[in-house]
Amino acid sequence: MSKFFFTFGLIVSGLLIGYGIQTLTQRKVLGLPLSLDQLRRALQKLALLFINSISVVGAIWALKIDDGRMAAFPILGVSGIFLGGLLAFWASKALKLERKKAGSFYTCGSFSNMGTIGGLICYIFLGETGFAFVALYRAFEEFTYYAVGFPIAKLYSTDAHAKENWKIRLKRLGTDVYILVSLSSLLMGGLLNLSGLKRPELFQEVNSILIPLGALLLLISIGLAMKVKRIRNYLKECLAISAIKFLVVPAVMTLTAFLLGYGKIENGLPLKVVLILSSMPVAFMALIPPSLYNLDMDLANSCWLFTTSLLIVVLPVLYIITNSI
Numbered sequence: 001m002s003k004f005f006f007t008f009g010l011i012v013s014g015l016l017i018g019y020g021i022q023t024l025t026q027r028k029v030l031g032l033p034l035s036l037d038q039l040r041r042a043l044q045k046l047a048l049l050f051i052n053s054i055s056v057v058g059a060i061w062a063l064k065i066d067d068g069r070m071a072a073f074p075i076l077g078v079s080g081i082f083l084g085g086l087l088a089f090w091a092s093k094a095l096k097l098e099r100k101k102a103g104s105f106y107t108c109g110s111f112s113n114m115g116t117i118g119g120l121i122c123y124i125f126l127g128e129t130g131f132a133f134v135a136l137y138r139a140f141e142e143f144t145y146y147a148v149g150f151p152i153a154k155l156y157s158t159d160a161h162a163k164e165n166w167k168i169r170l171k172r173l174g175t176d177v178y179i180l181v182s183l184s185s186l187l188m189g190g191l192l193n194l195s196g197l198k199r200p201e202l203f204q205e206v207n208s209i210l211i212p213l214g215a216l217l218l219l220i221s222i223g224l225a226m227k228v229k230r231i232r233n234y235l236k237e238c239l240a241i242s243a244i245k246f247l248v249v250p251a252v253m254t255l256t257a258f259l260l261g262y263g264k265i266e267n268g269l270p271l272k273v274v275l276i277l278s279s280m281p282v283a284f285m286a287l288i289p290p291s292l293y294n295l296d297m298d299l300a301n302s303c304w305l306f307t308t309s310l311l312i313v314v315l316p317v318l319y320i321i322t323n324s325i
Helices: 002-026 036-062 068-094 099-110 116-126 128-137 141-155 166-175 177-195 202-223 231-259 266-277 284-292 297-309 311-324
Strands: none
Touching: 002 036, 002 116, 002 202, 002 311, 036 128, 036 177, 036 202, 068 099, 068 128, 068 141, 068 231, 068 266, 099 141, 099 231, 099 284, 099 297, 116 128, 116 202, 116 266, 116 311, 128 177, 128 202, 128 266, 141 177, 141 284, 231 266, 231 297, 266 311, 284 297, 297 311
16 A cells, blocks of 8 residues: 555645645745746656656666567557547537537547656556556657647637648657657667666666656646636536546556456556556646647646546555456
């Protein structure tokens, strides 16, 4: 149970620290040399471009994959993203949401917090090998968000007909520093893994510090942008997204992973990773398309905060199930 309490405590602490800084700054009790937005971006850059990239290289370096079935693992990750988006599209029709709300609702259904929160949970619950499987599962996650999620969200915008051809979109994907660093980390870790070089023993200790630290910094950055007062205006949408995120998508993806035989690989470790990552709340990244394309920001923020808060219920359930598989 210490793993559960550590994970829960780290998530709550990170969000509260960020929200506390935001509140104190807005009330002019705390003076910062940077704006809240600049601080948030700085923390994200430090965590994603430096800390997490080192962690991923080290984890993939030590990963041993001898089963060909794992080749489908990244495809399963993308499938979960598409399934969440498709379910959100259908639900928005059933809820009769207006265009701007439907666009935000779609991004909330599609974008999941598999990196910050999912990676942390997998590391604490399943160890470094579990964290390495997270990187493999998420191999095409950000590419899918930018290449598919953002353009679909833009279709809901009032300026949906603004010209942006495939060449511009492809150039943006190819020059996005976060995608480039993420893919480079996977590639470098994979090459070191195939090289036969033994990973230094020190790397395990380094990752035991870097992985929780990276997650904490990202959680603080999320807390810096939290808005807690408007959830009551979107309770119906929040409940619908929660059903998609925590019930339907995990059930479908975990069953698929089971049928692929992942329960028989590494004592069921890939199956546990799929269960955890397919049960994650709305990603903070889901708030970016509504901001860019003039969609309903309050709906996106409410669904993100509501589903993140539900981790207080989801975490114990995931802990019990992963320990029984």
